[in-house]
Amino acid sequence: MKKLTIEELKKIREKAQTEIQARSPEGKDRIVVHMGTCGIAAGARETLLAILDEIEKRNLQNVIVTQAGCIGLCEYEPIISVQKVGTPKVLYKYVTPEKARRIIAQHVINGQIVTEDVLSTE
Amino acid sequence: MPERAHILICAGAACISAGEESFKSALEKELKEAKIYEEVKIIETGCFGTCDLGPVMVIYPEGIFYIRLKPQDARDIVNEHLLKGRVVERLLVREPELKIFLPTINELPFFKNQVRIALRNVGFIDPLNIEEYIAREGYSALGKVLTEMTPEEVIEEVKKSGLRGRGGAGFPTGIKWELGRKAKGDEKYIICNADEGDPGAFMDRSILEGDPHSVIEGMLIGAYAIGAKKGFVYIRAEYPLAIKRLTYALEQAKSYGLLGENILGTNFSFDIEIRIGAGAFVCGEETALIASVEGKRGMPRPRPPFPVNSGLWNKPTVINNVETWANIPEIILKGADWFSSLGTEKSKGTKVFALAGKINMTGLIEVPMGITLREIVYDIGGGIPEGRKFKAVQIGGPAGGCIPAEYLDTPVDYESITSLGAIMGSGGLIVMDEDNCMVDVAKFFLSFTQDESCGKCVPCRVGTKRMLEILDKITKGDGEIRDLEELEDLANVIKNTSLCGLGKGAPNPVLTTLKYFRDEYIAHIKDKKCPAKSCIALIHYEVIREKCRKCSICFKNCPVGAIFKDYDGTYVINQEKCTKCGICFQICPFKVIKKE
Numbered sequence: 001m002k003k004l005t006i007e008e009l010k011k012i013r014e015k016a017q018t019e020i021q022a023r024s025p026e027g028k029d030r031i032v033v034h035m036g037t038c039g040i041a042a043g044a045r046e047t048l049l050a051i052l053d054e055i056e057k058r059n060l061q062n063v064i065v066t067q068a069g070c071i072g073l074c075e076y077e078p079i080i081s082v083q084k085v086g087t088p089k090v091l092y093k094y095v096t097p098e099k100a101r102r103i104i105a106q107h108v109i110n111g112q113i114v115t116e117d118v119l120s121t122e
Numbered sequence: 123m124p125e126r127a128h129i130l131i132c133a134g135a136a137c138i139s140a141g142e143e144s145f146k147s148a149l150e151k152e153l154k155e156a157k158i159y160e161e162v163k164i165i166e167t168g169c170f171g172t173c174d175l176g177p178v179m180v181i182y183p184e185g186i187f188y189i190r191l192k193p194q195d196a197r198d199i200v201n202e203h204l205l206k207g208r209v210v211e212r213l214l215v216r217e218p219e220l221k222i223f224l225p226t227i228n229e230l231p232f233f234k235n236q237v238r239i240a241l242r243n244v245g246f247i248d249p250l251n252i253e254e255y256i257a258r259e260g261y262s263a264l265g266k267v268l269t270e271m272t273p274e275e276v277i278e279e280v281k282k283s284g285l286r287g288r289g290g291a292g293f294p295t296g297i298k299w300e301l302g303r304k305a306k307g308d309e310k311y312i313i314c315n316a317d318e319g320d321p322g323a324f325m326d327r328s329i330l331e332g333d334p335h336s337v338i339e340g341m342l343i344g345a346y347a348i349g350a351k352k353g354f355v356y357i358r359a360e361y362p363l364a365i366k367r368l369t370y371a372l373e374q375a376k377s378y379g380l381l382g383e384n385i386l387g388t389n390f391s392f393d394i395e396i397r398i399g400a401g402a403f404v405c406g407e408e409t410a411l412i413a414s415v416e417g418k419r420g421m422p423r424p425r426p427p428f429p430v431n432s433g434l435w436n437k438p439t440v441i442n443n444v445e446t447w448a449n450i451p452e453i454i455l456k457g458a459d460w461f462s463s464l465g466t467e468k469s470k471g472t473k474v475f476a477l478a479g480k481i482n483m484t485g486l487i488e489v490p491m492g493i494t495l496r497e498i499v500y501d502i503g504g505g506i507p508e509g510r511k512f513k514a515v516q517i518g519g520p521a522g523g524c525i526p527a528e529y530l531d532t533p534v535d536y537e538s539i540t541s542l543g544a545i546m547g548s549g550g551l552i553v554m555d556e557d558n559c560m561v562d563v564a565k566f567f568l569s570f571t572q573d574e575s576c577g578k579c580v581p582c583r584v585g586t587k588r589m590l591e592i593l594d595k596i597t598k599g600d601g602e603i604r605d606l607e608e609l610e611d612l613a614n615v616i617k618n619t620s621l622c623g624l625g626k627g628a629p630n631p632v633l634t635t636l637k638y639f640r641d642e643y644i645a646h647i648k649d650k651k652c653p654a655k656s657c658i659a660l661i662h663y664e665v666i667r668e669k670c671r672k673c674s675i676c677f678k679n680c681p682v683g684a685i686f687k688d689y690d691g692t693y694v695i696n697q698e699k700c701t702k703c704g705i706c707f708q709i710c711p712f713k714v715i716k717k718e
């Protein structure tokens with residue numbers, strides 16, 4: 001490998017920082033996929049994979065994705081929640097992979113809640 | 123695909139020996155079976171500090187902290203936590219008093235009350251991946267000094283920070299560097315002292331295992347400041363994992379051009395080599411260490427001349443401790459004012475301690491200077507196990523001293539600790555409870571230094587031997603009152619006339635225990651009793667005959683047949699035969715055997 005310059009060091013840092021961002025969840029937007037047994041049966045895994053894929057495609061730096069258990073609303077699964085920093089948490093129902101991609105584009109990136117899919121707001 | 127979860131598994135030496143590797147392979151297998159191996163990232167880190175609870179790991183982004191992991195736990199972690207988002211409660215830390223689970227790493231009092239500078243990355247990054255270090259602003263401080271600061275400005279910043287050497291003596295680092303810069307010599311050297319010989323101490327080892335680049339970067343900055351081209355890390359052979367990770371880190375730094383010629387495209391060049399020591403305690407002393415690096419026998423020599431003027435191969439040499447080096451990049455990046463805002467008037471920043479002994483959370487911690495011993499023992503260390511009574515802390519290693527309960531509110535800084543007769547030392551902190559005999563504690567440390575004395579000077583070689591004999595006599599019940607005076611006389615001679623710090627510090631554990639626990643010495647001598655009931659020669663076991671229920675269990679379990687049945691059916695211990703193993707005392711179901 002050739003010798004680094006200060007600029008190249010900076011580039012490595014920026015790239016490496018995105019790689020470890022999952023370790024500092026503070027101050028980041030959060031998407032939670034509810035993955036109880038019912039959620040998984042209803043397709044929550046596919047939804048989760050679509051979310052991860054979308055985050056990579058759009059190179060989103062400030063979002064973390066976690067999973068949570070069943071919240072007792074099985075008939076609406078797959079359920080995801082989106083909480084942008086400083087705004088209330090929004091629960092979405094029947095989130096197929098396609099809907100998930102749309103929620104990311106509209107809500108996570110542009111801050112506009114996808115009203116027709118909302119289950120509840122906190 | 124970006125990983126949605128980062129699993130940080132501690133691969134510090136303690137967790138590895140507790141089974142980290144087999145847990146990790148089980149986890150990998152389960153992840154593959156659940157088909158989520160690609161979605162998560164497994165990172166093996168350095169020591170988290172909670173070595174007693176190992177193997178430990180944290181799962182981010184939630185920061186859930188799991189302990190005492192066994193291979194069979196891997197399945198639940200994958201299926202419950204990583205698939206369904208349900209925390210696996212049985213693997214969490216349990217707060218004993220509150221009886222609640224503490225799921226995340228930030229909630230644990232052990233972590234919450236720490237301030238991590240030297241340990242900033244230990245347990246948080248992959249020590250084998252230089253890019254993770256770079257992600258945490260690693261080598262930015264180097265970039266800053268090479269492009270924006272003159273060597274004099276670097277020295278000024280370190281001076282202003284108030285950083286003092288973490289290897290024991292607490293000499294101001296900036297002043298040492300200034301002397302090194304001003305010293306005349308065509309060649310100059312930098313040394314990192316990673317000998318770390320204090321019994322039970324593992325601060326420096328953990329930094330090298332968990333974040334080797336922080337030390338390399340610190341040394342690079344020091345080299346630039348004093349004008350050195352070559353550096354050495356002196357580390358003992360008993361630390362194979364630290365040697366392995368440091369060697370790897372040095373290779374990586376070289377391949378990135380962060381060591382070698384024209385670093386970061388500037389005209390600054392510096393290289394580091396490792397020197398392995400055989401693990402003699404005295405080789406941690408700087409002049410002995412230098413002799414050892416030169417390939418000579420590791421024996422101290424008188425100072426002056428000090429190494430800054432005439433060190434390695436008689437050239438000016440700046441030698442600092444691992445933890446001292448690890449602090450440097452943060453001081454440069456965040457500034458002297460930030461660093462000196464932490465701590466007390468004369469002791470700035472933080473100190474890493476290895477907590478050991480009779481304390482609930484043993485392990486590695488970093489705390490701001492000025493924190494009280496009480497906060498360390500109770501808030502971070504979780505207090506004394508099984509509700510026993512705190513008696514003392516032994517601080518500063520074999521040259522340190524014992525501080526009793528009445529000084530628990532002493533702030534931990536160089537001056538306050540020294541004023542009590544102990545020393546800050548390199549970070550050994552051993553907690554004693556009512557079951558520890560202080561005469562025995564003094565004897566333990568003295569026999570360590572006596573053993574490690576290189577033998578070059580008489581007071582240390584002969585004097586410590588004589589002191590040890592007296593202590594031995596006292597713990598056997600053969601002491602006389604005038605022995606205490608002789609101990610003190612000898613201690614003072616050894617302190618004042620030994621050549622190096624080993625001899626000078628050796629009497630401290632005896633002197634402090636004589637000062638704070640004199641009545642325990644007197645009990646051994648006058649009453650022939652060990653108040654802590656720990657000196658074997660002074661205790662004896664006896665059946666309380668009126669209460670004996672004649673169950674014969676003690677009789678059947680005594681390994682030497684020292685218990686016999688008396689005419690009335692109760693049991694009696696034959697004191698001549700009894701070896702004081704304590705089995706009968708432990709085993710009697712009615713607890714009617716007394717220990718005195």
Ligand SMILES: Cc1cc2nc3c(=O)[nH]c(=O)nc-3n(C[C@H](O)[C@H](O)[C@H](O)COP(=O)(O)O)c2cc1C
Pocket residue numbers: 286287288289290291292293315316317318319320403404405406407408409441442443444446548622623624
């Ligand atoms: C007997 C003896 C053992 C020592 N062992 C160590 C050691 O293991 N590690 C260390 O850094 N300093 C040790 N020191 C202190 C060193 O001599 C030296 O002061 C120190 O490495 C300087 O670095 P610092 O200013 O960063 O603390 C020891 C000193 C003595 C007298």
Ligand code: SF4
Pocket residue numbers: 404422574575576577578579580582583620621622623624625626
């Ligand atoms: S004080 Fe002890 S260790 Fe130090 S030089 Fe003398 S004999 Fe050797």
Ligand code: SF4
Pocket residue numbers: 663679680681682683684685695696699700701702703704705706707
């Ligand atoms: S202390 Fe040990 S040796 Fe002595 S009587 Fe009890 S069991 Fe026997």
Ligand code: FES
Pocket residue numbers: 132133134135136137138168169170171172173174176177178
């Ligand atoms: S080695 Fe794992 S916590 Fe210390």
Ligand code: FES
Pocket residue numbers: 665669670671672673674675676677692693710711712714715
């Ligand atoms: S059998 Fe007699 S005291 Fe235990």
